[in-house]
Amino acid sequence: MIKLTGITKSFGRNQVLKGIDLHVNKGEVVVILGPSGSGKTTLLRCINYLERPSDGQIVIGDSIVDCKRAGKQDILQLRRKSAMVFQQYNLFKHKTALENVMEGLVIVQKRPKEEARERSVQVLEKVGLGSKLDAYPSELSGGQQQRVGIARALALEPEVILFDEPTSALDPELVGEVLEVIRKIAKEGITMIVVTHEMGFARDVSNHVVFMDGGVIVEEGTPQEIFSSPKEERTKQFLKRITPEWSYTI
Amino acid sequence: MGKEFEITYVFTLFIKLLSALGTTMFIVVASILLGVIVGFLIALPRLYNIPVLRPFSQVFVSFFRGTPVLIQLFLIYYGLPEVLKLLSLDVSRAPVLMFVIFTYALHSGAFISEAIRAAVTAVDRGQVEAAYAVGMNSYQAFSRIVLPQALAVSIPVLANIVIANLKDTSLAFSLGVIELTGKAQTLVTATQHFIETYIALAGIYLLISIGLEKAFNKMERRLLSHERSAVQKAEERASYSLLSSYKGFVTRLKLGKGGSGL
Ligand SMILES: Nc1ncnc2c1ncn2[C@@H]1O[C@H](COP(=O)(O)OP(=O)(O)OP(=O)(O)O)[C@@H](O)[C@H]1O
Numbered sequence: 001m002i003k004l005t006g007i008t009k010s011f012g013r014n015q016v017l018k019g020i021d022l023h024v025n026k027g028e029v030v031v032i033l034g035p036s037g038s039g040k041t042t043l044l045r046c047i048n049y050l051e052r053p054s055d056g057q058i059v060i061g062d063s064i065v066d067c068k069r070a071g072k073q074d075i076l077q078l079r080r081k082s083a084m085v086f087q088q089y090n091l092f093k094h095k096t097a098l099e100n101v102m103e104g105l106v107i108v109q110k111r112p113k114e115e116a117r118e119r120s121v122q123v124l125e126k127v128g129l130g131s132k133l134d135a136y137p138s139e140l141s142g143g144q145q146q147r148v149g150i151a152r153a154l155a156l157e158p159e160v161i162l163f164d165e166p167t168s169a170l171d172p173e174l175v176g177e178v179l180e181v182i183r184k185i186a187k188e189g190i191t192m193i194v195v196t197h198e199m200g201f202a203r204d205v206s207n208h209v210v211f212m213d214g215g216v217i218v219e220e221g222t223p224q225e226i227f228s229s230p231k232e233e234r235t236k237q238f239l240k241r242i243t244p245e246w247s248y249t250i
Numbered sequence: 251m252g253k254e255f256e257i258t259y260v261f262t263l264f265i266k267l268l269s270a271l272g273t274t275m276f277i278v279v280a281s282i283l284l285g286v287i288v289g290f291l292i293a294l295p296r297l298y299n300i301p302v303l304r305p306f307s308q309v310f311v312s313f314f315r316g317t318p319v320l321i322q323l324f325l326i327y328y329g330l331p332e333v334l335k336l337l338s339l340d341v342s343r344a345p346v347l348m349f350v351i352f353t354y355a356l357h358s359g360a361f362i363s364e365a366i367r368a369a370v371t372a373v374d375r376g377q378v379e380a381a382y383a384v385g386m387n388s389y390q391a392f393s394r395i396v397l398p399q400a401l402a403v404s405i406p407v408l409a410n411i412v413i414a415n416l417k418d419t420s421l422a423f424s425l426g427v428i429e430l431t432g433k434a435q436t437l438v439t440a441t442q443h444f445i446e447t448y449i450a451l452a453g454i455y456l457l458i459s460i461g462l463e464k465a466f467n468k469m470e471r472r473l474l475s476h477e478r479s480a481v482q483k484a485e486e487r488a489s490y491s492l493l494s495s496y497k498g499f500v501t502r503l504k505l506g507k508g509g510s511g512l
């Protein structure tokens with residue numbers, strides 16, 4: 001379970017998050033939508049402390065962090081409860097696919113090497129890269145790299161996986177294979193928070209949709225509620241702008 | 251001045267010079283090892299923007315990059331004991347070699363710190379964030395993710411620094427250290443075979459440089475094995491290296507020999 005209470009974040013004078021409350025149940029897939037600059041990336045980065053929130057409280061599982069008082073150990077504990085899939089993949093370039101996945105298991109979770117290897121191979125097979133274990137990131141396509149990124153997150157068995165636009169750096173023909181993998185792991189009951197512009201994906205896979213604008217959550221609800229009968233004017237306008245695109249790209 | 255040129259002397263002098271090779275290599279190895287430590291200490295305040303130490307690092311680098319190493323040698327050899335005397339430490343009996351190594355360590359350290367700084371900034375921030383996101387602490391992220399890649403990037407620069415250091419050790423003779431150049435001076439005085447001595451001396455420096463270059467190229471290829479394009483570049487560099495140009499030079503010399511009766 002993840003619970004955010006009153007998260008704010010300012011860059012200098014610019015307040016980017018203006019008090020975010022969010023509750024995510026175990027096994028839920030939450031999609032965050034919103035126009036560019038609305039603070040979606042910043043919110044995800046606050047959840048695992050890649051950005052330090054200005055104020056608020058973050059609860060992941062049994063880790064409770066008060067942002068005003070968080071110490072190094074609190075942050076480390078919090079980070080170990082979550083994993084992140086980045087827009088730019090951010091794989092470790094000097095390590096093979098297998099090593100990328102093993103790294104966290106061995107170095108952070110201190111699992112024995114053999115066990116870590118077995119687990120990593122298994123996860124890489126799940127994302128369809130069983131034949132690319134020894135490939136370096138420079139030898140993989142964007143879609144394959146992102147699937148390694150997903151495997152790296154998944155192997156850690158975190159309470160939640162955070163996805164920040166996992167397909168928006170990909171060539172259009174590679175988007176499908178990555179979405180397919182995310183869909184598959186969503187079905188396994190992994191808790192996920194996904195920032196995406198893929199409306200079809202949001203509609204099919206998520207249990208809960210959050211619409212953000214200007215650093216606040218404007219509206220949230222089931223995909224049915226948000227896509228079919230949005231209440232807020234800003235949500236309606238956003239969906240109107242974005243809907244024609246996906247209706248014919250799918 | 252001097253005796254008539256005799257090619258055979260080059261070889262005998264070459265052998266005689268080798269007795270000082272150990273001292274030269276000792277200066278190089280010791281000062282580079284210390285220099286790496288100095289380099290890290292000097293690079294960190296600038297990498298992590300540590301308030302008071304940062305300007306100190308900058309001044310240090312400016313001084314050791316911006317003044318001739320010969321003057322640094324004199325300043326440290328004559329100046330350091332005076333400074334330490336104020337702290338009631340007597341180093342007047344310390345071996346000259348210690349001052350020499352100390353100077354070269356600081357000198358190389360300044361350059362190494364710049365190489366480290368450039369290399370660390372070359373590793374993209376995203377990978378560090380990914381390391382944090384899998385739960386690493388900053389030490390793990392640095393040693394597991396940043397350092398190995400930074401090292402690979404900085405190998406060519408490090409190679410230059412080590413070779414420059416090797417050549418700079420020739421100035422240590424001015425403090426009376428009998429390293430290669432110092433030994434050459436004594437041989438010149440003893441034999442009066444100026445040119446032969448310096449040819450032999452140049453040959454030794456060249457051979458060591460070529461050896462170092464090969465070693466660094468090998469290391470670079472190993473460390474960069476994850477980047478195909480970069481490996482290719484390193485291989486190209488290796489094949490156009492001093493060694494091959496030296497080989498080319500030798501073949502040309504041999505040809506020349508046949509032709510012009512050199
Ligand atoms: N490191 C930073 N320093 C200063 N301002 C920042 C920083 N990161 C983000 N911002 C600002 O915060 C605001 C929200 O950015 P954020 O990246 O969270 O938006 P987003 O919703 O993810 O947008 P997009 O859909 O374009 O990815 C923007 O106005 C941005 O300029």
Ligand SMILES: [Mg+2]
Pocket residue numbers: 040041042165
């Ligand atoms: Mg974003």
